[in-house]
Structures are given as structure tokens and as C-alpha cells.
Amino acid sequence: MEKRRNSTLCPQCRRLISIDEDVCPYCGLSRPGSSFRGAFRGLMGPGAFDPVPSLIAVNVVVYILSLFLSPSGMGISMNPLRFLSPSEGSLFLLGATGTVPVFRFGRWWSLLTASFLHGGLLHLFFNMVALSQLGPFVYLEFGFCRFFALYIVSGIAGFLLSLLAGVPFTIGASASVCGLIGAILYYGKSRGGFFGEAIYRQAMGWVVGLVIFGLLVPGINNWAHGGGIMAGLAAAWVLGYHERNEETLLHCLLGWGLLALTGLAILWAVIQGVWRVWVF
Numbered sequence: 001m002e003k004r005r006n007s008t009l010c011p012q013c014r015r016l017i018s019i020d021e022d023v024c025p026y027c028g029l030s031r032p033g034s035s036f037r038g039a040f041r042g043l044m045g046p047g048a049f050d051p052v053p054s055l056i057a058v059n060v061v062v063y064i065l066s067l068f069l070s071p072s073g074m075g076i077s078m079n080p081l082r083f084l085s086p087s088e089g090s091l092f093l094l095g096a097t098g099t100v101p102v103f104r105f106g107r108w109w110s111l112l113t114a115s116f117l118h119g120g121l122l123h124l125f126f127n128m129v130a131l132s133q134l135g136p137f138v139y140l141e142f143g144f145c146r147f148f149a150l151y152i153v154s155g156i157a158g159f160l161l162s163l164l165a166g167v168p169f170t171i172g173a174s175a176s177v178c179g180l181i182g183a184i185l186y187y188g189k190s191r192g193g194f195f196g197e198a199i200y201r202q203a204m205g206w207v208v209g210l211v212i213f214g215l216l217v218p219g220i221n222n223w224a225h226g227g228g229i230m231a232g233l234a235a236a237w238v239l240g241y242h243e244r245n246e247e248t249l250l251h252c253l254l255g256w257g258l259l260a261l262t263g264l265a266i267l268w269a270v271i272q273g274v275w276r277v278w279v280f
Contacts, residue, residue: 052132055131062117066086066090067084083121084121086117091169093273094273095113095117095265095266096113096114096169096170096171097113098163098167099163099167099169100169109265109268113266127173130174131173131177138150141241141243142239145252145254145256146251148256149251150236152176152262154175154227154228155228157175158227158231159227161224161226162175172224177228178229178232179235181206182234182235184199185204185233186232186237190244
């Protein structure tokens with residue numbers, strides 16, 4: 001006789017619960033033992049797959065490719081901010097954005113790809129450290145689909161604002177990372193209480209640091225930073241987070257749709273860049 005399984009892992013918080021629970025006692029997910037729902041959320045829920053290391057890996061791979069695409073233009077300088085800098089031609093081919101790529105060459109898709117390009121080793125390092133610190137919290141509280149929706153929408157919005165402000169050429173993950181800060185600001189203020197206020201104060205510390213950094217260091221795209229934070233706030237308000245509402249099919253269609261568009265844009269940029277430099 002087959003023995004009935006009477007416990008399972010909650011697909012959202014990954015805690016061991018009874019399969020007959022109507023609501024997870026730890027995270028509040030309704031019907032956590034539902035077979036279809038559990039299987040789907042198990043694939044997307046916290047603990048099943050962490051998207052942050054994958055995002056970091058993509059950024060690193062694209063950065064390395066941007067160096068090798070035009071080795072003669074590689075900037076090896078005593079200035080740490082310019083150490084191992086890809087050439088502007090290489091960055092343009094791989095999807096840098098701004099008024100020049102968008103208005104002069106019609107590369108609107110670069111609003112998606114510019115978030116995965118970096119102008120030097122330190123530029124990449126600082127953005128990836130920030131992503132590794134902020135990303136896991138947003139992923140845990142908002143979920144897989146909403147995390148990607150927040151990240152990609154914030155990047156697009158940040159670069160769109162800088163485009164309207166007349167920035168000619170810009171790259172970097174900081175607009176998307178600032179979107180995560182905006183989402184955390186909304187989460188902390190919305191949740192309230194001791195924990196929420198502590199989270200809000202920490203996020204405000206990031207904002208203050210960004211403002212100071214942007215004022216002191218030349219060449220920082222403050223428009224993209226500000227646009228990313230505002231987009232993250234707005235998107236978090238629209239999409240919600242786990243304690244307020246679960247991820248829905250619409251959230252997942254949005255997240256996966258943006259992820260697919262971004263992947264296709266990066267693939268297109270890499271193919272046409274490699275073709276023009278190494279083949280054509």
C-alpha cells in the first residue's frame with residue numbers, strides 16, 4: 001500500500017508544513033499544498049532559484065566580451081576608475097544607450113541592454129556588490145517574477161529619463177540597482193513597524209550615499225539613478241509584495257515577458273557586435 005505524504009515544503013518560504021494546510025503558518029501563502037500551484041511556485045519561489053548570481057554572471061560575461069570585442073581600445077590606465085575600460089565603439093555595438101544611440105541610430109532596444117554594460121572593472125565591481133547586497137532581499141520579499149519586473153522596468157525608466165535629459169551616451173546596472181532601492185523604500189514605509197522603519201532607514205542611507213557619490217564623482221548619470229529609484233517605488237506600489245498579495249499570473253507574464261525581451265535584446269547586440277567586428 002502506498003504511504004500518503006502528509007508534509008511538504010511551502011513553495012514560497014521553503015518551510016516544512018502539513019500538506020493539508022489552508023494557509024502556510026510562516027508566510028501566509030494560501031493553499032501551499034496545491035499540486036499545480038505548489039509545483040509552479042516551487043520553481044519560482046525563494047530557495048528554489050536565486051536570480052541574483054545569474055544576473056551578476058551575465059553582467060560579468062558581457063563585460064569580458066566588451067573588452068575582447070575591441071582589444072586595441074582597452075583602457076589600461078593608472079586611473080582606477082578607467083582601469084580595463086572597454087572602448088566606446090565596443091560598448092555602442094553591445095547596446096549602450098543615450099541620445100546618440102537612440103535618436104541618431106534608432107537603437108531603442110538599447111534601453112534594455114545598457115543595464116548590462118560597464119565602463120571599467122571598478123564600475124562593474126561596485127554595481128555587482130550593490131546588486132548582491134540589495135537583490136536577495138527584494139527577491140525574498142517580492143518574488144521571482146516581481147523581482148525581474150522591478151529590476152528591468154527600473155533600468156528602462158532610469159535610462160529613459162536620462163535620455164530625455166539629453167545624456168548622449170550611458171551604460172551601467174546602477175539604474176536597475178536604484179530601482180531595487182526604490183522598491184525597498186516602498187516596502188519599508190508600507191510595512192511599517194520596527195522592522196519596516198529599520199529597512200526604510202537603511203534604504204535611505206543608500207539614497208544619501210548615491211546623492212553624495214553623484215555630486216562628488218564626475219561622469220555619474222544622476223538622471224538614471226533618480227529615474228531608477230522613482231520607477232522602483234512606483235513599480236513596487238503597483239505590483240505589491242508577498243505580505244500584501246501573492247504573485248499572480250499577470251506578475252509572472254510581466255516578469256517573464258520583460259526577461260525574454262531583455263535576453264533577446266542582449267543576444268541581438270552580441271550577435272551583431274561580433275559579426276561587425278570579427279566577421280564582417
